[in-house]
Amino acid sequence: MEPTELIWMSGRFVPWAEANVHVLTHGLHYGTGVFDSLRTYATDAGPALVHHRAHHERLRDSARLYGMELPFSVDELTAATRELVGGSGLRESYVRTIAFRGSGAMGVSPRGSPVEVAIATWGWGAYLGDEAATRGIRAKVSSWRRIGHQTHLPGAKATAHYLNSVLARSEAEELGFDEAILLDDDGLLAEGSGENLFLVKDDLLITPPLASGALGGITRAAVLELAAALEIPLAERPVTRGELYLADELFMTGTAAEITPVREVDLRPIGAGLRGPVTERIQSAYDAAVHGRDPRFAHWLDVVPVATGSPA
Ligand SMILES: Cc1ncc(COP(=O)(O)O)c(C=O)c1O
Known part of the structure; x- marks a missing residue:
């Protein structure tokens, strides 16, 4: 994992190396966390967050299923992610959002452990290998x-x-x-x-x-x-x-x-x-859609302007 400059943590941007949690974090001990991931792909207009809102909505729903109310709305998470990706200078990246019960109280009961949220981005190639x-x-x-x-x-x-x-x-x-x-x-x-x-x-x-x-x-x-x-x-x-x-x-x-x-x-x-041929057809249609080459799927993409001075 190649570090980027900043990670968004519960409302503020902190340097990558300082985005830490306490060892008594509830989520670390009892698994009280939910996460979501999305990818950005290079398009002619800039990096595009694919199905951006849907990923934050699923995060919210995952949290709700386990009785966690996120302290940030989908709109706020979407805005924070756009800012993080825009500032990263990356044309293609992976974005990981996590919400978890932080430290506060020990014991299985999640009450008393506030929900924290973090968003990080970095470059990530083929998950199952290049070939x-x-x-x-x-x-x-x-x-x-x-x-x-x-x-x-x-x-x-x-x-x-x-x-x-x-x-x-x-x-x-x-x-x-x-x-x-x-x-x-x-x-x-x-x-x-x-x-x-x-x-x-x-x-x-x-x-x-x-x-x-x-x-x-x-x-x-x-x-x-x-x-x-x-x-x-x-x-x-x-x-x-x-x-x-x-x-x-x-x-x-x-x-x-x-x-x-x-x-x-x-x-x-x-x-x-x-x-097989059907797999190949779907792969190439997906590739065209996420890179902004198929206007029928333009609604999948949330294009973010890149920061000044970073490669377009
Ligand atoms: C267990 C599991 N199933 C399926 C998926 C695929 O989901 P998605 O296409 O939303 O990434 C993922 C990855 O998120 C997963 O972790």
Whole structure:
């Protein structure tokens, strides 16, 4: 991670190295935090924050699900992010917003620990490796199940949920795979450790419903919008493990992962074991949209003017 100059912390900009919290922070001990991430892409008019408002709205909703009222409105977070990105001088970057219970009281009860919010930005390349977008990755169905609706609120992007993701991703990596695929308690497909999943079978695009415990991905929603524009038939329905193995194509979506083909699952090649044509079409449509080259998706972008003197 290459540091940038400033991080926004609960209403003020502080130098990167000074954006610290107390060791008795409630969120550190009990997982009382939620976060969200977005990417900015270079466009002719300047860096564009993709689905900017939707990410802060999801942060607000994640917080609400766990009984946290954010001390900043979506408008205030949006303005702070624009200022941070504009001042960073970066043409393309990743933006991480986190809200957590700070220090104040110890004990499981969150009462007495005020909610703090921070926003940071830095340059971040391909999440699943440079070749992943063209060659595809190798995934493993995890021995871990995706957290469920009986014990958590999987629709929230909560810090504590990521212990589940960490278990799955670590297992996959230790066994030599790039990424994990998690099933739900019924053995149906949920998602990756940090991505939603789509498969293609007989020209039909299929993605599991959010009832599976998958996060309501903003890239997932964008792909649904792209599929409609590209007239690719789509079904949102439960998917079995066997269907994964017999898919013609498989890909993952996420802010960090963008659109990444999966070429192999559990050592079985998916389709021809290469990036498939539908995946490639969606990838290139997504790439055009986020770089401001497709006016049909201009509403995805919030373009920020770059600071004077920084590279345009
Ligand atoms: C568990 C999980 N699922 C799915 C996603 C994809 O969501 P999005 O496209 O909004 O980044 C993410 C990343 O945010 C994630 O962490």
